[in-house]
Amino acid sequence: MSTQTFHRRDFGEPAPLTPKPMSESKSILSQLMLPNDANPMGNVHGGSIMKMVDIATAIAAMRHCGRQVVTVALDHMSFLEPVYIGDLVTITSQVEYVGRTSMLVRAEVQAENPASGRKVHTSSCVLTFVALGEDGRPVQVPPIQADTPEERQRMEAARQLYERVKKERALLIQTET
């Protein structure tokens, strides 16, 4: 049986545990939607958008903590408008709240018709990531710093979601099999 070797990304020294500006984690990812992403009617699958969102938000989380990260929860996902083959999808994401080892990342998805230039806001999402150390266990992440009134508002909304999800998790997730 053959064994496959993966190259592990060298993250170097972890980010110091001093506050980092929210804006430093900002990530923008664009991709043209192709037939592989869609159903025969030309509508892009929700799962294709979710995969892109997972990657875009992971980049924002890694930028914040300078560590490898894993997705632990999809806290919110709305599909507000359809996306079609040929649309240019752009996902803008940033970390908006951090716990000890977890980070809440918000993403906004926009679809642009490259021919007409018409842009539509198609999804809003929040995902939670956890930073992992070399041993694969959760590690502390730097605090986040909100520098503008809008960022402070975003941070407070994300904090409320973090607290609510934590309570719901305690009620809903069964840990014994």
Ligand SMILES: CC(C)(COP(=O)(O)OP(=O)(O)OC[C@H]1O[C@@H](n2cnc3c(N)ncnc32)[C@H](O)[C@@H]1OP(=O)(O)O)[C@@H](O)C(=O)NCCC(=O)NCCS
């Ligand atoms: C992420 C993981 C290592 C956490 O392990 P754990 O033993 O639950 O660790 P902890 O209990 O210390 O929790 C770590 C943090 O994750 C948060 N967390 C754990 N489960 C969570 C969930 N379902 N939703 C949201 N946050 C969660 C905790 O609140 C804690 O946050 P805090 O440090 O900010 O307070 C483990 O759950 C795991 O490996 N999950 C699979 C991840 C994965 O494979 N993702 C898909 C591919 S990337």
